[in-house]
Amino acid sequence: MNKNSTHTALLWIVAAGFFMQALDTTIVNTALPSMAHSLGVKPLAMQSAIVAYTLTMAMLTPASGWLADRFGTRRVYFSAILIFVLGSLCCASAHTLGQLVIARVLQGVGGSMLLPIGRLAVLRTVRGEQYVSALAMISIAGQVGPIVGPTLGGWFVEAATWHWIFLINVPIGLVGMVAVHRYLPRETESSAPPFDLAGCALLSLCMLAFSLAVDVPFESHRVGWSSGLFLLGFVAMLAYVPYARRRRDPLFKLSLFGEPNFSVGLIGNLVCRIGSSAVPFLVPLLMQLELGYTPLQSGLMMLPAALAGTVAKRWIAPLIRRYGYDMFLLFNTLVVGGSIVGFALITRDTPLVVEAVILAIFGAANSMQFAAMNSVTLKGLSHEDAGGGNSLFSMVQMLAMGLGVSIGGALVKVFSEQSSATAMGFRMAFVCVGVITLGSALIFRQIKEAAVVAPQGTV
Incomplete structure (x- = not known):
């Protein structure tokens, strides 16, 4: 097999892995009520299955690069x-x-390594101008997953059972393993630098404590536990600072935070993504539990958001060049937060076209928001800090996804109990997570525009 054929095979392998990971973050959402009924629990209790997956990926992502260096990309990806x-x-x-x-x-243990190691395999194999095209192909797989995920999940529930939303990964994975064994080049084990296990443990403890604390703060007899978990997470985060200052090669260098837009972008991402991550969890539940939609119908209703998000990506670069990151993120954050609050207005009497329009506005604005936040956070980092910054940024993204689901689910429970109406619980939850997203606009106002180079192509 010639070099071009090997490169093509590699791209398809990595794209398939990225597709599986992206698909699995969305395909579960429309099946949650059916899964809850089968497992004998309430639908909102299913949030723990989503949080477990995202939190595991967040904690283990930093180790993926070291594992690839230590044991070889081919072996670890397999x-x-x-x-x-x-x-x-x-x-x-x-x-x-x-x-x-x-x-x-x-599943999250495997998912935490699929994208970063796949991207690393492409970086080490594909060189020059072909690398940009290669990443573009892989990104398409990541976009297709969220588009087909909700609909596919709904279809599996109605045509077969919810178990197939997981079984679909088996044939894709088996083909992927055969392809990895055949096409990825063999590598010898290298003497990778020691992995900062203690630093990773501190940050993982911080994320785990914060995530668990969010799950239990609204029940009076567990407020003490929640407060203790918050305190534990805060202490773990503070303990990392002197630890990283003393260690020669910490997991994440403190110099990362010397770039002002990185700090602003990181905090803004965390706050903004809480609302954005709650929507894919709450909307299918609202449609099935309150609006009378079937799983397939609720999955199809998510298509306007996914398709609008794909189309809107081409608008990002010209808008940022014209208005700058600070003004763009300020206005776009208001649109994202406002559209999330708009979901609170949806009832059984809301016309279908109005629901579709709200979803499309959210999808388009949210897609541009993610791309702009990613760009402004990472653009100013030096070459030596880029790897660590990207890894920390990925951890925060996954943490925010889990927090969004936990906070959204907790708010529905609390307001439903207070009003004795689940519909009111959903409305108030959308208002609250929308307001949290709107609050991130104040954070993005701190962006130093002069430190950011305007994008010349796509962001």
Whole structure:
């Protein structure tokens, strides 16, 4: 097989891995009520299955690059697909929510390595101008996953059972493992620098404590536990600072925060993504539990958001060049937050076209928001800090996804109990997470525009 054929095969392998990871973050949402009924729990209790997956990926993502350097890209990528497939089989075999959560953790272990190691494999194999085209192809797979995920999940529930939303990963993964074994070049083990296990443990403890604290703060008899978890997370975060200052090669260098827009972008991303991540979890539940939609119908209703987001990506670069990052993010954040609040107005009497328009506005604005936030956060980093900054940024993204689901679900429970009406619980939850997103506009006002180079192509 010639070099071009090997490169093509590699891109398809990485794209398939990225597709599986992206698909699995969205395909579950429309199946949650059916899964909850099968497992004998309330639909909102299913949020733990989503949080377990995203939090596991957040904690293990920093280790992926070191594993690839230590044991070889080919071997680790093969193992990542294998673990992901085994996790998917365990998810499909779960008979209780606890079993499903454990299986999702296993799935998250594999998922945490699929994208970063796949991207690393492409970087080490494809050179020059072909690298940009290669990343473009891989990104398409990431865009297709969220588009087809909700609809595919709804269709599986109605045509077969919810178990197939996990079993679909098995044939894709098996083909991927065969392709990795055949096409990825063999590598010898290298003497990678020691991994900062203690630093990773501190940051993982911080994320885990904060995530668990959000799940329990609204029940009076558990407020003490929640406060203690928040304190533990805060202490772990503070402890990392002197630790990283003393260590020669910490997991994340403190110099990263010397770039002002990185700090602003990181905090803004965390706050903004809480609302954006709550929407894919709450909207399908609202449609099925309150509006009478079937799983397939609720999945199809998510298409306007996904398609509008794909189309809107081409608008980002010219808008930022014209208005700058600060003005663009200020206005666009208001649109994202406002559209999330708009979901609170949807009732059984709302015309279908109005629902579709709100979803499309959210999808378009949210897509541009993510791209602009990613760009402004990472653009100013030096070459030596780019790898660590990107890894920390990925951790924060995954953490925000889990927090969004946890906060959104908790708010629905609280307001539903207070008003004795689930519909009111959903409305107030959308208002609250929308306001949280709107609050991130104040953070983005701190962006130093002079430190950011306007994008010349896509962001």
